[in-house]
Amino acid sequence: MTETPGTSPDVVTDSIRLLAERGWDATTVDQLAQAAGISRATFFRKYGSKEDIVFADHAANLERLERLLDRPGADPAVALREGVLLVFRHHVDHRERTLARHALLRQVPQLRDRELITSHRYERVFRRWLRTALPDSPARDTLATALSAAAVAVHNAYLRGWLRAPGTDPSAELAAQTERLARTLVAGFDDAAPPAGAPAAAPPRPAVVVTVLDPGAGTEEIVASVREALA
Incomplete structure (x- = not known):
């Protein structure tokens, strides 16, 4: 099937227009084939069903x-x-x-x-x-x-x-x-994306929550306790 802009309407265009004008359910494949000047078998072979030709x-x-x-x-x-x-x-x-x-x-x-x-x-x-x-x-x-x-x-x-x-x-x-x-x-x-050759980003560090139970403890004492616990 040749589809060149500006040529006379082809079978596909005529069939779609016929379906739109007469109604989907009211138009049969036999009517589409007759309008195209071909047999029902040829229509099915070249274009398939009503839905296919659309x-x-x-x-x-x-x-x-x-x-x-x-x-x-x-x-x-x-x-x-x-x-x-x-x-x-x-x-x-x-x-x-x-x-x-x-x-x-x-x-x-x-x-x-x-x-x-x-x-x-x-x-x-x-x-x-x-x-x-x-x-x-x-x-x-x-x-x-x-x-x-x-x-x-x-x-x-x-x-x-x-x-x-x-x-x-x-x-x-x-x-x-x-x-x-x-x-x-x-x-x-x-x-x-990172530039080519750039070192891979370091994985995020885990979050650590420190709870101080002694309100009178100083910073150095807290840090020493954390180090001791990690060791």
Whole structure:
């Protein structure tokens, strides 16, 4: 299935729009196949169930994201920015499909769980890549988890804003904010880590509470008693 911005609506877009207009429960796979001009068996083979076709384009987009990130030596902040922008542009460049899907999800609560699963798949791709792209350090896994979750959260916030005002294009702002976020988090973890070659911090000393039962005892007598007890 070719997904080129600006071409005529495809089967995925038409099916999502049909489901939104006629209603989820009222629309059958047979009707979707008929509208697409294909057999029921072909529809199932190419697109799966009704739920599958609503998110069918994301499988290909996840593959594009993985190819984009698979660049040895790339600056993690820059690559993360480009990855988030790729995902966002996929929604914006397929405007009618994204708006139809948003309308459908508002009608069908059960699809929102699938939307969350799809969002987590993007997060896993970012996290898996960051675990190899970030500099090796004890905090790398933690930083990869934090960065991937934050990047997807920022993307989703901008997407929600665009859905409310689809005539706008916040791509440039999203890209800048994502890179700034990445550099801030990486720098924060670097600042928290001890410099390379620095001696390990000494373990904290145990707290000792001394109770003086003789109110007339002097300091030297107290210290001598403590030393004697420790000896």
